[in-house]
Amino acid sequence: MGRAAWLSNGVKVNRGSSFNSSTRSPSNQEETIAAISTPFGESGIGIVRMSGSLAQPIANKLFKPKKDQSPFISHHFHYGEIIDPQSGNPVDEVLIVLMKSPKTYTREDIVEIHCHGGYFILQKVLELVLKQGARMAQPGEFTKKAFLNGRIDLTQAEAVIDLIRAKTQTSLEIAGQQLRGWLSREMIDIKTQLVGHLALIEAHIDFPEEEIEPIAFGELKRDLGRMTHQTEEWISSYEEGRVFREGISCAIVGKTNVGKSSLLNVLLKEERAIVTPIPGTTRDVIEEVLNIYGIPVRLMDTAGLRKPADSIEQEGVRRAKERVADSDFVLLMLDGSRALDVDDLEIFEEIKGKNRVVIVNKNDLPLRISLEDVKNRFENDPIVLISALKNEGIDDLKETIYSSLVHRDVRATPEHLIVSNIRHKIAIGQVGENLANALKGLEEGTSLEFIAFEIRSALDALGEMVGEIRSEEVLNRIFEQFCIGK
Numbered sequence: 001m002g003r004a005a006w007l008s009n010g011v012k013v014n015r016g017s018s019f020n021s022s023t024r025s026p027s028n029q030e031e032t033i034a035a036i037s038t039p040f041g042e043s044g045i046g047i048v049r050m051s052g053s054l055a056q057p058i059a060n061k062l063f064k065p066k067k068d069q070s071p072f073i074s075h076h077f078h079y080g081e082i083i084d085p086q087s088g089n090p091v092d093e094v095l096i097v098l099m100k101s102p103k104t105y106t107r108e109d110i111v112e113i114h115c116h117g118g119y120f121i122l123q124k125v126l127e128l129v130l131k132q133g134a135r136m137a138q139p140g141e142f143t144k145k146a147f148l149n150g151r152i153d154l155t156q157a158e159a160v161i162d163l164i165r166a167k168t169q170t171s172l173e174i175a176g177q178q179l180r181g182w183l184s185r186e187m188i189d190i191k192t193q194l195v196g197h198l199a200l201i202e203a204h205i206d207f208p209e210e211e212i213e214p215i216a217f218g219e220l221k222r223d224l225g226r227m228t229h230q231t232e233e234w235i236s237s238y239e240e241g242r243v244f245r246e247g248i249s250c251a252i253v254g255k256t257n258v259g260k261s262s263l264l265n266v267l268l269k270e271e272r273a274i275v276t277p278i279p280g281t282t283r284d285v286i287e288e289v290l291n292i293y294g295i296p297v298r299l300m301d302t303a304g305l306r307k308p309a310d311s312i313e314q315e316g317v318r319r320a321k322e323r324v325a326d327s328d329f330v331l332l333m334l335d336g337s338r339a340l341d342v343d344d345l346e347i348f349e350e351i352k353g354k355n356r357v358v359i360v361n362k363n364d365l366p367l368r369i370s371l372e373d374v375k376n377r378f379e380n381d382p383i384v385l386i387s388a389l390k391n392e393g394i395d396d397l398k399e400t401i402y403s404s405l406v407h408r409d410v411r412a413t414p415e416h417l418i419v420s421n422i423r424h425k426i427a428i429g430q431v432g433e434n435l436a437n438a439l440k441g442l443e444e445g446t447s448l449e450f451i452a453f454e455i456r457s458a459l460d461a462l463g464e465m466v467g468e469i470r471s472e473e474v475l476n477r478i479f480e481q482f483c484i485g486k
């Protein structure tokens with residue numbers, strides 16, 4: 001009875017154990033799409049991929065098997081040639097595989113033509129495929145089909161792009177966790193519990209006089225409290241998750257000749273930037289990506305900040321300041337063998353409010369800087385002594401950078417979920433807020449209608465997060481980040 005009342009109240013989410021609802025209306029699903037799925041340039045092989053009902057008929061028209069005319073066996077490679085049907089000329093010697101629906105990436109028929117990896121060959125094969133009636137795929141459209149056909153939910157589709165873009169082991173693990181559906185599973189769990197509670201609450205609203213199972217308020221409060229706490233934990237994992245997924249930008253800043261370029265080189269383990277004893281050596285910004293214990297760090301060596309000697313240096317100093325202002329993090333470098341001077345003091349102004357680590361370099365030389373003074377000026381910031389020349393203190397520096405960005409052990413395990421996507425963080429924040437409101441309402445004895453409203457709003461936020469409640473705008477924003485052919 002409770003369930004019927006709930007249904008009549010038009011809760012937007014579907015019941016059931018999965019978010020992969022069959023009610024998603026397929027858009028352009030009848031069209032067969034095609035694209036080159038491997039990167040441009042020369043390579044061992046290159047793949048032209050098709051998805052849709054025309055995939056097999058098109059393959060039949062273009063492919064000539066080497067041996068016999070045996071029909072395609074699903075999920076098996078076949079060896080032969082692609083023939084231009086107009087001229088009858090062979091285009092390339094290929095391996096072709098047909099994967100029959102539904103056990104495919106998109107849940108539609110898929111054909112992959114594995115050609116030689118030349119740009120012209122692949123273009124030619126794609127052209128033939130398009131001439132036979134396929135349409136050029138848009139960025140991410142294969143994955144979008146996988147989503148629209150209910151094979152994966154939206155968080156999993158987003159994980160595909162994260163997986164492709166992962167730059168370190170940890171970002172790969174976080175994307176993998178999401179692709180395997182761990183995040184969705186947690187959301188399903190919350191959803192199932194909320195739907196159960198909502199059903200009962202709405203039954204009481206609709207049929208207060210009838211014999212309905214009483215609401216166990218104690219249990220409801222406990223559940224809401226636990227879920228609210230859980231959402232808070234996930235949100236607090238976001239900062240770290242984001243750092244691993246997107247990486248950070250980090251500028252090395254300091255006056256001339258302190259050893260900024262030497263530090264860049266020693267961190268990269270290559271002579272990337274020019275190092276000379278002449279102050280003002282670096283003019284332009286030099287950028288490289290470094291992996292610091294799983295965090296992709298976009299490291300920038302900048303021109304030493306001082307009163308510029310010429311217009312080139314002036315431009316260098318302008319760029320340096322710009323990068324410092326834009327960066328997520330700065331490494332402030334001081335020269336331990338010289339006392340602080342007016343140039344240093346000006347830089348301190350420049351980096352006010354920045355997340356930073358202070359480095360005292362040239363620790364192999366006699367110390368002339370007052371460490372006491374530095375500590376007083378930067379009492380809340382970590383200070384690390386290094387010698388970029390002698391490669392000393394570098395591991396210590398890396399550990400300090402890491403722990404300034406990550407405040408606890410970040411491991412993507414089934415027990416420890418990491419939220420790394422801002423869209424998910426916002427949705428989970430919304431869920432948490434609604435549940436906290438519902439809990440407060442219960443404690444204050446507010447009406448059941450109010451509690452039901454908050455729970456329904458939480459369910460909506462969950463539905464939007466996994467893509468069950470869809471907005472074209474959100475979908476476009478997500479899939480346009482993909483490459484064509486994925």
Ligand SMILES: Nc1nc2c(ncn2[C@@H]2O[C@H](COP(=O)(O)OP(=O)(O)OP(=O)(O)O)[C@@H](O)[C@H]2O)c(=O)[nH]1
Binds near residue numbers: 274305386387389390
């Ligand atoms: N003794 C000693 N010398 C160092 C150390 N690090 C750098 N140097 C020397 O200091 C000089 C300047 O080093 P750079 O790395 O070019 O300094 P920078 O901060 O990039 O200088 P600009 O590009 O001019 O701003 C060079 O002669 C380096 O060999 C160090 O740890 N100890």
Ligand SMILES: [Mg+2]
Binds near residue numbers: 260273274281301
């Ligand atoms: Mg330099």
